[in-house]
Amino acid sequence: MTSDDLLAAARATAVDQRGLISAQQCAQLGLSSDWLTSLVRRGQWQRVTRGVYDTTPGQVDRVVDPTAWRLRSVWLSLLAYGPDAIAVGGCALAMHGVWGLPIDLTPEAALPRAHYARCRDGIRLRRFDNGMTTTVVDGRRVATMDYALAQAIPEMARETAICVLDSALHLGLLRRSELRRVRHLVRGRRGAKRTHPWWALVDGRAQSPIETRARLIYHDVGLPPDTLQLPLLGARGQIVGYGDLAWRRPWGGWLVVEMDGSEYHSGPAALFRDRARQNEAVATGEVTMIRYTGSDLWRPEEMVSTVRSLLRAGPLAA
16 A cells, blocks of 8 residues: 555544544554654644544634534543543543533543553543443443443533433433433442432423523522423414423413524524524414523523513513
8 A cells, every 4th residue: 555545544544533543543554653753743643642643633623513522532532542442421421422511521431351551641541330331332332321421420510410411311312210220320429419409400301401501590590491392383373383491471471581502593594494483473472582592691690680570571561
Protein backbone atom coordinates (compact mmCIF):
# COMPACT_ATOMS: atom_id res chain seq x y z
CA MET A 1 0.00 0.00 0.00
CA THR A 2 1.16 3.55 -0.69
CA SER A 3 1.50 6.15 2.04
CA ASP A 4 -1.69 7.80 0.81
CA ASP A 5 -3.50 4.47 1.02
CA LEU A 6 -2.29 3.93 4.58
CA LEU A 7 -3.39 7.40 5.66
CA ALA A 8 -6.77 6.90 3.99
CA ALA A 9 -7.22 3.61 5.86
CA ALA A 10 -6.31 5.30 9.14
CA ARG A 11 -8.77 8.12 8.53
CA ALA A 12 -11.50 5.62 7.68
CA THR A 13 -10.90 3.87 11.00
CA ALA A 14 -10.91 7.18 12.86
CA VAL A 15 -14.18 8.37 11.32
CA ASP A 16 -16.20 5.91 13.40
CA GLN A 17 -14.20 6.95 16.48
CA ARG A 18 -14.90 10.68 16.19
CA GLY A 19 -11.55 11.38 14.56
CA LEU A 20 -9.44 9.46 17.08
CA ILE A 21 -7.22 6.45 16.48
CA SER A 22 -4.92 4.41 18.70
CA ALA A 23 -1.26 3.65 18.07
CA GLN A 24 -2.19 -0.04 18.18
CA GLN A 25 -4.70 0.41 15.38
CA CYS A 26 -2.15 2.37 13.37
CA ALA A 27 0.40 -0.44 13.79
CA GLN A 28 -2.15 -2.96 12.57
CA LEU A 29 -2.69 -0.83 9.47
CA GLY A 30 1.05 -0.59 8.83
CA LEU A 31 1.75 2.93 10.10
CA SER A 32 5.05 2.98 12.01
CA SER A 33 5.70 4.99 15.18
CA ASP A 34 8.16 7.17 13.24
CA TRP A 35 5.42 7.96 10.77
CA LEU A 36 3.06 8.94 13.60
CA THR A 37 5.74 11.22 15.04
CA SER A 38 6.17 12.85 11.64
CA LEU A 39 2.43 13.45 11.26
CA VAL A 40 2.32 15.12 14.66
CA ARG A 41 5.38 17.29 13.92
CA ARG A 42 3.79 18.50 10.69
CA GLY A 43 0.56 19.38 12.55
CA GLN A 44 -1.55 16.93 10.54
CA TRP A 45 -2.32 14.84 13.62
CA GLN A 46 -2.24 15.62 17.32
CA ARG A 47 -1.23 13.37 20.19
CA VAL A 48 -4.08 13.46 22.73
CA THR A 49 -2.66 11.06 25.30
CA ARG A 50 -0.18 8.22 25.26
CA GLY A 51 -1.11 5.93 22.39
CA VAL A 52 -4.06 8.00 21.07
CA TYR A 53 -4.02 10.46 18.16
CA ASP A 54 -6.47 13.00 16.78
CA THR A 55 -6.57 12.77 12.98
CA THR A 56 -8.76 15.90 12.68
CA PRO A 57 -7.29 18.41 15.16
CA GLY A 58 -9.47 21.46 15.69
CA GLN A 59 -12.29 20.25 13.46
CA VAL A 60 -14.82 19.33 16.18
CA ASP A 61 -16.43 22.33 17.89
CA ARG A 62 -17.99 21.71 21.32
CA VAL A 63 -20.63 24.41 20.75
CA VAL A 64 -21.51 23.60 17.14
CA ASP A 65 -21.62 19.82 17.64
CA PRO A 66 -21.87 18.96 21.36
CA THR A 67 -22.84 15.34 20.61
CA ALA A 68 -19.64 14.73 18.64
CA TRP A 69 -17.65 16.48 21.37
CA ARG A 70 -19.06 14.16 24.04
CA LEU A 71 -18.42 11.07 21.94
CA ARG A 72 -14.78 12.09 21.47
CA SER A 73 -14.46 11.85 25.24
CA VAL A 74 -15.95 8.37 25.11
CA TRP A 75 -13.59 7.17 22.39
CA LEU A 76 -10.61 8.78 24.10
CA SER A 77 -11.21 6.66 27.20
CA LEU A 78 -11.80 3.47 25.21
CA LEU A 79 -8.74 3.87 22.98
CA ALA A 80 -6.49 4.95 25.85
CA TYR A 81 -7.05 1.70 27.74
CA GLY A 82 -7.14 -0.70 24.82
CA PRO A 83 -9.61 -3.09 23.20
CA ASP A 84 -10.75 -4.56 26.54
CA ALA A 85 -11.85 -1.18 27.89
CA ILE A 86 -15.55 -0.78 28.68
CA ALA A 87 -17.39 2.56 28.54
CA VAL A 88 -19.02 3.26 31.91
CA GLY A 89 -20.94 6.02 33.66
CA GLY A 90 -21.59 9.13 31.59
CA CYS A 91 -19.56 7.76 28.68
CA ALA A 92 -21.77 4.67 28.51
CA LEU A 93 -24.86 6.90 28.59
CA ALA A 94 -23.48 8.91 25.67
CA MET A 95 -22.96 5.71 23.68
CA HIS A 96 -26.56 4.69 24.44
CA GLY A 97 -27.75 8.04 23.04
CA VAL A 98 -29.10 9.61 26.23
CA TRP A 99 -29.92 13.34 26.12
CA GLY A 100 -29.03 16.00 28.67
CA LEU A 101 -25.44 15.01 29.45
CA PRO A 102 -22.84 17.72 30.14
CA ILE A 103 -21.02 18.90 27.03
CA ASP A 104 -17.63 18.42 28.69
CA LEU A 105 -18.00 14.76 29.58
CA THR A 106 -15.29 13.21 31.75
CA PRO A 107 -13.61 10.38 29.78
CA GLU A 108 -14.03 7.21 31.84
CA ALA A 109 -13.69 3.48 31.30
CA ALA A 110 -13.30 0.24 33.22
CA LEU A 111 -11.26 -2.88 32.61
CA PRO A 112 -12.80 -6.30 33.28
CA ARG A 113 -9.84 -7.97 34.96
CA ALA A 114 -7.25 -7.10 37.56
CA HIS A 115 -4.90 -4.48 36.13
CA TYR A 116 -2.19 -2.01 36.99
CA ALA A 117 -3.33 0.83 34.75
CA ARG A 118 -3.91 4.23 36.32
CA CYS A 119 -5.96 7.33 35.57
CA ARG A 120 -4.03 9.68 33.33
CA ASP A 121 -4.37 12.92 31.36
CA GLY A 122 -7.84 13.55 32.76
CA ILE A 123 -9.06 10.07 31.75
CA ARG A 124 -10.71 8.21 34.61
CA LEU A 125 -10.27 4.49 35.07
CA ARG A 126 -13.17 3.15 37.15
CA ARG A 127 -13.18 0.06 39.28
CA PHE A 128 -15.15 -2.67 37.53
CA ASP A 129 -18.46 -3.06 39.40
CA ASN A 130 -19.18 -6.52 40.75
CA GLY A 131 -21.97 -8.01 38.67
CA MET A 132 -21.92 -5.20 36.09
CA THR A 133 -23.58 -6.22 32.84
CA THR A 134 -22.43 -4.91 29.47
CA THR A 135 -23.68 -4.68 25.93
CA VAL A 136 -22.16 -3.76 22.57
CA VAL A 137 -22.71 -0.35 20.98
CA ASP A 138 -20.85 0.67 17.82
CA GLY A 139 -18.58 -2.33 18.19
CA ARG A 140 -17.42 -1.57 21.74
CA ARG A 141 -18.43 -2.86 25.16
CA VAL A 142 -20.46 -0.44 27.28
CA ALA A 143 -22.20 -0.76 30.62
CA THR A 144 -25.90 -1.53 30.29
CA MET A 145 -28.31 1.33 31.00
CA ASP A 146 -29.05 0.33 34.61
CA TYR A 147 -25.39 0.20 35.64
CA ALA A 148 -24.41 3.25 33.59
CA LEU A 149 -27.14 5.31 35.27
CA ALA A 150 -26.25 4.00 38.71
CA GLN A 151 -22.61 4.99 38.16
CA ALA A 152 -23.38 8.43 36.75
CA ILE A 153 -26.42 9.75 38.64
CA PRO A 154 -24.82 10.18 42.11
CA GLU A 155 -22.04 12.28 40.56
CA MET A 156 -24.36 14.64 38.67
CA ALA A 157 -26.10 17.86 39.63
CA ARG A 158 -29.80 17.34 40.34
CA GLU A 159 -31.03 19.02 37.14
CA THR A 160 -28.64 17.04 34.96
CA ALA A 161 -29.53 13.75 36.65
CA ILE A 162 -33.27 14.25 36.19
CA CYS A 163 -32.79 15.33 32.56
CA VAL A 164 -30.83 12.14 31.93
CA LEU A 165 -33.42 9.93 33.63
CA ASP A 166 -36.28 11.69 31.81
CA SER A 167 -34.60 11.15 28.45
CA ALA A 168 -33.80 7.50 29.16
CA LEU A 169 -37.51 6.89 29.78
CA HIS A 170 -38.69 9.02 26.87
CA LEU A 171 -36.33 7.34 24.40
CA GLY A 172 -37.39 3.87 25.56
CA LEU A 173 -33.89 3.06 26.80
CA LEU A 174 -35.31 2.40 30.26
CA ARG A 175 -38.76 1.29 31.38
CA ARG A 176 -40.52 2.97 34.27
CA SER A 177 -40.53 -0.34 36.10
CA GLU A 178 -36.71 -0.46 35.87
CA LEU A 179 -36.19 2.77 37.83
CA ARG A 180 -36.42 0.84 41.08
CA ARG A 181 -33.50 -1.36 40.02
CA VAL A 182 -31.41 1.67 39.08
CA ARG A 183 -32.16 3.23 42.44
CA HIS A 184 -31.17 0.00 44.15
CA LEU A 185 -27.84 -0.03 42.28
CA VAL A 186 -27.21 3.57 43.36
CA ARG A 187 -27.41 2.66 47.04
CA GLY A 188 -24.09 2.64 48.83
CA ARG A 189 -22.32 4.79 46.26
CA ARG A 190 -20.79 8.11 47.18
CA GLY A 191 -23.42 10.80 46.69
CA ALA A 192 -26.36 8.37 46.78
CA LYS A 193 -28.06 10.00 49.77
CA ARG A 194 -28.57 13.35 48.07
CA THR A 195 -30.39 11.65 45.18
CA HIS A 196 -33.29 10.42 47.36
CA PRO A 197 -35.67 13.35 46.56
CA TRP A 198 -34.87 13.23 42.82
CA TRP A 199 -36.56 9.99 41.87
CA ALA A 200 -40.10 11.27 42.45
CA LEU A 201 -39.41 14.08 39.97
CA VAL A 202 -38.56 11.82 37.02
CA ASP A 203 -41.08 12.07 34.17
CA GLY A 204 -40.54 10.42 30.80
CA ARG A 205 -42.99 12.70 28.99
CA ALA A 206 -40.35 15.41 28.63
CA GLN A 207 -39.22 15.61 25.02
CA SER A 208 -36.01 17.56 25.61
CA PRO A 209 -33.64 18.50 28.45
CA ILE A 210 -34.81 22.12 28.42
CA GLU A 211 -38.39 20.95 29.09
CA THR A 212 -37.17 19.05 32.14
CA ARG A 213 -35.17 22.01 33.39
CA ALA A 214 -38.14 24.35 32.94
CA ARG A 215 -40.41 21.92 34.81
CA LEU A 216 -37.95 21.84 37.71
CA ILE A 217 -37.85 25.65 37.86
CA TYR A 218 -41.63 25.78 38.32
CA HIS A 219 -41.66 22.82 40.70
CA ASP A 220 -39.07 24.41 42.97
CA VAL A 221 -41.21 27.55 43.52
CA GLY A 222 -44.38 25.58 44.24
CA LEU A 223 -45.86 26.09 40.78
CA PRO A 224 -45.61 22.68 39.09
CA PRO A 225 -47.48 22.30 35.78
CA ASP A 226 -50.75 20.38 35.95
CA THR A 227 -49.74 18.25 33.00
CA LEU A 228 -47.11 17.78 30.32
CA GLN A 229 -47.59 17.31 26.57
CA LEU A 230 -51.12 18.72 26.63
CA PRO A 231 -53.01 17.92 23.38
CA LEU A 232 -53.72 21.25 21.61
CA LEU A 233 -56.99 21.34 19.70
CA GLY A 234 -57.86 23.36 16.61
CA ALA A 235 -61.19 24.94 15.69
CA ARG A 236 -62.58 21.61 14.44
CA GLY A 237 -61.49 19.71 17.53
CA GLN A 238 -58.52 18.10 15.83
CA ILE A 239 -55.16 17.79 17.61
CA VAL A 240 -52.75 20.32 16.10
CA GLY A 241 -49.86 19.69 18.50
CA TYR A 242 -48.87 19.22 22.11
CA GLY A 243 -48.02 21.84 24.72
CA ASP A 244 -44.84 21.16 26.69
CA LEU A 245 -45.97 22.38 30.13
CA ALA A 246 -49.57 23.30 30.94
CA TRP A 247 -51.55 24.81 33.83
CA ARG A 248 -55.35 24.93 34.16
CA ARG A 249 -56.54 28.53 34.17
CA PRO A 250 -58.90 29.34 37.06
CA TRP A 251 -61.58 30.58 34.64
CA GLY A 252 -61.20 27.66 32.22
CA GLY A 253 -58.86 26.55 29.48
CA TRP A 254 -55.08 26.29 29.71
CA LEU A 255 -51.89 28.29 30.04
CA VAL A 256 -49.15 26.59 28.02
CA VAL A 257 -45.39 27.12 28.15
CA GLU A 258 -43.50 25.96 25.07
CA MET A 259 -39.75 25.37 25.35
CA ASP A 260 -38.16 25.84 21.94
CA GLY A 261 -34.89 23.96 21.52
CA SER A 262 -32.68 24.69 18.52
CA GLU A 263 -32.70 21.03 17.45
CA TYR A 264 -36.45 20.97 16.85
CA HIS A 265 -37.47 24.60 16.38
CA SER A 266 -34.73 26.22 14.30
CA GLY A 267 -34.99 27.02 10.62
CA PRO A 268 -37.80 28.62 8.60
CA ALA A 269 -39.83 25.42 8.15
CA ALA A 270 -39.88 24.67 11.88
CA LEU A 271 -40.69 28.27 12.80
CA PHE A 272 -43.57 28.35 10.31
CA ARG A 273 -44.93 25.05 11.65
CA ASP A 274 -44.74 26.24 15.27
CA ARG A 275 -46.39 29.57 14.45
CA ALA A 276 -49.23 27.95 12.52
CA ARG A 277 -49.81 25.44 15.31
CA GLN A 278 -49.80 28.15 17.97
CA ASN A 279 -52.15 30.41 16.02
CA GLU A 280 -54.67 27.63 15.47
CA ALA A 281 -54.66 26.54 19.12
CA VAL A 282 -54.82 30.09 20.52
CA ALA A 283 -57.61 31.09 18.13
CA THR A 284 -59.99 28.75 19.96
CA GLY A 285 -59.74 30.89 23.10
CA GLU A 286 -58.98 27.82 25.16
CA VAL A 287 -55.22 28.31 25.28
CA THR A 288 -52.85 31.09 26.31
CA MET A 289 -49.36 30.25 25.07
CA ILE A 290 -45.95 31.67 25.90
CA ARG A 291 -42.67 30.52 24.41
CA TYR A 292 -39.17 30.29 25.83
CA THR A 293 -35.79 29.04 24.64
CA GLY A 294 -32.91 27.43 26.49
CA SER A 295 -31.31 30.83 27.12
CA ASP A 296 -34.35 31.84 29.18
CA LEU A 297 -33.49 29.15 31.71
CA TRP A 298 -30.77 31.52 32.94
CA ARG A 299 -33.54 33.99 33.92
CA PRO A 300 -35.90 31.74 35.90
CA GLU A 301 -37.43 34.63 37.88
CA GLU A 302 -38.89 36.06 34.67
CA MET A 303 -40.35 32.70 33.64
CA VAL A 304 -41.96 32.22 37.05
CA SER A 305 -43.36 35.76 37.36
CA THR A 306 -44.90 35.60 33.88
CA VAL A 307 -46.73 32.34 34.55
CA ARG A 308 -47.89 33.53 37.98
CA SER A 309 -49.23 36.80 36.62
CA LEU A 310 -51.07 35.13 33.73
CA LEU A 311 -52.70 32.60 36.06
CA ARG A 312 -53.86 35.41 38.35
CA ALA A 313 -54.83 37.94 35.69
CA GLY A 314 -58.27 36.76 34.54
CA PRO A 315 -59.83 35.99 31.16
CA LEU A 316 -59.65 39.49 29.64
CA ALA A 317 -55.93 39.84 30.31
CA ALA A 318 -55.23 36.39 28.86
